Amino acid sequence: MTRTAAPSISPLDLTPADAKAAVTEWVRKQGLPAYRVAQIHRRLWLAPVKSWQDATELPGALRTQLDAAFPLYGLTAETTQQSSDGTRKYLWRLADGEAIESVLIPSGSRLTLCISSQAGCALGCVFCATGLMGFRRNLTAWEIAGQVRQIILGNPAEKPTNIVFMGMGEPLLNWPAVDTALTILNDAEGLGIGARHITVSTVGIIPGMLALAGRPEQFRLAISLHAPAQGQLGQAGGEGAEGRGGGGRVRRHTRPRISSRGNPWRTICVRRPSRGGSDGSLSRSAAPEAARARPAAASGRLLPARWTWRCWRRP
Secondary structure (H helix, E strand, C coil): CCCCCCCCCCHHHCCHHHHHHHHHHHHHHHCCCCHHHHHHHCCCCCCCCCCHHHCCCCCHHHHHHHHHHCCCCCCEEEEEEECCCCCEEEEEECCCCCEEEEEEEEECCEEEEECCCEEECCCCCCCCHHHHHCEEEECCHHHHHHHHHHHHHHCHHHCCCEEEECCCCCHHHCHHHHHHHHHHHHCCCCCCCCHHHEEEEECCCHHHHHHHHCCCCCCEEEEECCCCCHHHHHHHCCCCCCCCCCCCCCCCEECCEEECCCCCCEEEEEEEECCCCCCCCECCCCCHHHHHCCCHHHCHHHCCCCEEEEEEEEC
């Protein structure tokens, strides 16, 4: 009689490296040839399958063993809505009955998927439907990255090119799971999406921002600034063009880039509207020493003339 191991944590909840290590150890204990590791591992994210029974390159008996040892969870698309411009919204039903949303947004050659990181949200912004429903729970790493996986399972040609954490929840209040999900999304043995194509949006959770800054990849960070009046929004953003009488508008979703180079100091740069630098922000004509204080990727010459960077350093 063949003994089957009790179900364990899904490898989808692990980083690709940790999942490979777990699969390698399991294959060794089963006395299987080493090449089975690559065959099994690629079916997690590189060439995902809904069930191990769909991995027909593997023997039937091995597929049955994998069902028990490494369960592949999935999200159920309860509702799908599509607009005339091709934007598609998914309502995913989770195993415990909670629901989350994702939105797939086509734009030219890009396919951007807006994903959720929590069921509900604890921040309670009164203008936000998610905030009004209250906090339900944090999503696991596979429930976050799994939103992308489900899109690929439905149609591999619709694999997203860009990811934005702008769905339900505050990503940086669920940092452990988001941290793992970022690795899955970016890793070459995961979903292989470039770090600069992945944006994490936050209302300004500082510990989470610093944790994100500690990662070596160049993930993008978007800070959401909200206020009922444009003048208040300018004040919320610091000394902006409007706050200094420049008449400019503060972008609702600024995109700071945080660099941990030059420890123990961190350079933080925020892109802001400007009229030739009259608001005091760094412009393309800034002094060389000011330019050196910015990350190279934040060079003003990469931006339209109407945008500049405001940079500061903090320990």
